[in-house]
Amino acid sequence: MEFNSLEYVLLLVVASLLFFGAGYRARLLVLIAASLIFYAAWNVPLVSLIVISAIVDYSAGRLLERYEDDRQARRKLVLAVSLIVNLGLLGYFKYANFFLDNLHAAFDLGPGGDFLDIVLPPGISFYTFQTMSYTIDVYRKKIRPTSSFLRFFLYVSFFPQLIAGPIERAGHLLVQFDQAATRRFQVDNLVSGAQLIVFGMFKKVVIADHCGRLVDQVYANPGIYDGWSALIATYAFTLQIYCDFSAYSEIARGSARIFGVDLMRNFDQPYLTRNISEFWRRWHISLSNWFRDYVYIPLGGSKKGKSRTLINLTITMFLSGLWHGAAWTFVIWGLFHGLLLLLNVQVGQRVRERLPDNLAVRFGSWFLCFHLVAFGWILFRAKGMEQFVAVVRSIGHDLSQLFVGGPGPSEQQALFLLGVAGFLGVSAIERRYKLIDRIWASSIASVVFAASLIVAMMLLGLADGPQFIYFQF
Structure with a gap:
């Protein structure tokens, strides 16, 4: 769904009307639903990648909080798993064919090509970096992990900046969802x-x-x-x-x-x-x-x-x-x-x-x-x-x-x-x-x-x- 399309304007208008007519938790659900619709308009199956990233990094944040007073080895392991999953998904979908093509050329195996039938998920570089920054900041104890999966999933999938940023930090964006969900409509x-x-x-x-x-x-x-x-x-x-x-x-x-x-x-x-x-x-x-x-x-x-x-x-x-x-x-x-x-x-x-x-x-x-x-x-x-x-x-x-x-x-x-x-x-x-x-x-x-x-x-x-x-x- 392109920004410069009537479909996006319609989505924005409907989401706004539903958002300001709903209560706190329902407002978060409205934004999540709008975000899923926005991304599903590109490719429905690839929505699962956003869900995977959200689950992995939300869980990583909770575990890092649990192991806050434990040995650093556990915290490093949690961070490593989060980074491996995120970079692994990004590497496979974005760079697998590039790697295979260069490997093919390095060993003079003939002309390369698209070895794997891979569809590049829109915005994967942006939302992957955004979720990674959350886990790293929690690991560095710069922010406290959120206890709400809904808020975190919205942080990962918020539709205005989902496809091409800006790449937001959790410390700046998460608190705003709480504030926005309790404010009245403002004409300004x-x-x-x-x-x-x-x-x-x-x-x-x-x-x-x-x-x-x-x-x-x-x-x-x-x-x-x-x-x-x-x-x-x-x-x-x-x-x-x-x-x-x-x-x-x-x-x-x-x-x-x-x-x-x-x-x-x-x-x-x-x-x-x-x-x-x-x-x-x-x-x-x-x-x-x-x-x-x-x-x-x-x-x-x-x-x-x-x-x-x-x-x-x-x-x-x-x-x-x-x-x-x-x-x-x-x-x-x-x-x-x-x-x-x-x-x-x-x-x-x-x-x-x-x-x-x-x-x-x-x-x-x-x-x-x-x-x-x-x-x-x-x-x-x-x-x-x-x-x-x-x-x-x-x-x-x-x-x-x-x-x-x-x-x-x-x-x-x-x-x-x-x-x-x-x-x-x-x-x-x-x-x-x-x-x-x-x-x-x-x-x-x-x-x-x-x-x-x-x-x-x-x-x-x-x-x-x-x-x-x-x-x-």
């Missing part, structure tokens, strides 16, 4: 939630989907397009993946807000950052924080010397790349960002200290960071390394020819480049002056703005637009 929550949903829908169907159509056209057969077309497709994907994923996060936050639940902000204008570390603090924030807290810091972070920092960053970003997909392009994308992070820590900080803090330096830093990120998106979008090399070579050839009198972009391509610059410029102005917040705070301006967005969606939205990109993860 409905209004602010609807505002987030409308703006998210606009970014998805008007910006992301149109960019996606252009990207798909070029990447379907990049060999027949020139370097300028490949460059335009790269910028288009840069906009698409941001508008697509941030749109999902905003629709998720808006949907949850209606029920009185506040999900964390997952994006904070990441394309306006001037170094790669800041980019990762503002891109997919919930996942970045997850890898920081459960992988990078436990490995030692940056506190054990330069060599260990290099190893820790490499491991963390390798896993981050692999989390995104079972393909070497994702792995190399993660390692590429790991290298950028290392260079930023070891070299970037010293360079910035020696440069003057003026407009030219700030613009140059931003320009470099933005284009390093955009270059990485070629890896992310390419179907394989061969396609990645072809796209990069094509772009490099045409850009180099420009300096010796070669052809520049066409009129349409130049207009698109101007549009990208306009998008980034408007984003910078909006962040500086908080324009969206000011518009939503005004009753008249908010109505006009929302109506304009809805009209734009009706006129410009694609009837057959692609699904959200992160649904595949």
Whole structure:
């Protein structure tokens, strides 16, 4: 069930009406039922995986509480079982064919393929990491385990953020279910939630989907397009993946807000950052924080010397790349960002200290960071390394020819480049002056703005637009 579908709107409306018309326990059941319906619309049998994850980690939390004063060996065993089950399910459904394909190639056994007939469960990477964080936090004694299986199952399956996050922590989300289940309906929550949903829908169907159509056209057969077309497709994907994923996060936050639940902000204008570390603090924030807290810091972070920092960053970003997909392009994308992070820590900080803090330096830093990120998106979008090399070579050839009198972009391509610059410029102005917040705070301006967005969606939205990109993860 897509967010940008009438079925989802109907589910949200019915769930809201039933939720506010029910008592405490019934409200939790309404949200659980809505979550099961939402996920079952994708695949009914795969609902069992969410149930398994919930049972395993709920039981693990209860056992960790029981063994709180016992020897650490028992607690470590409980944690190990939880991690093995969760990572085992994730590994089988997402990486089994990838592993077998590479094993096949390593021993020169001929062409590989899909050895196992596996359907990738939607959102398995997200809800698996969410349940794992609960068990780890209970093991670390950062939170107390919940005694209610209903509340925990809702934490695992809450439909607004089930498929593509944000990846919430139990300490932030569980208590909100109790609060939401006892509160009266609040018009302010409905209004602010609807505002987030409308703006998210606009970014998805008007910006992301149109960019996606252009990207798909070029990447379907990049060999027949020139370097300028490949460059335009790269910028288009840069906009698409941001508008697509941030749109999902905003629709998720808006949907949850209606029920009185506040999900964390997952994006904070990441394309306006001037170094790669800041980019990762503002891109997919919930996942970045997850890898920081459960992988990078436990490995030692940056506190054990330069060599260990290099190893820790490499491991963390390798896993981050692999989390995104079972393909070497994702792995190399993660390692590429790991290298950028290392260079930023070891070299970037010293360079910035020696440069003057003026407009030219700030613009140059931003320009470099933005284009390093955009270059990485070629890896992310390419179907394989061969396609990645072809796209990069094509772009490099045409850009180099420009300096010796070669052809520049066409009129349409130049207009698109101007549009990208306009998008980034408007984003910078909006962040500086908080324009969206000011518009939503005004009753008249908010109505006009929302109506304009809805009209734009009706006129410009694609009837057959692609699904959200992160649904595949």
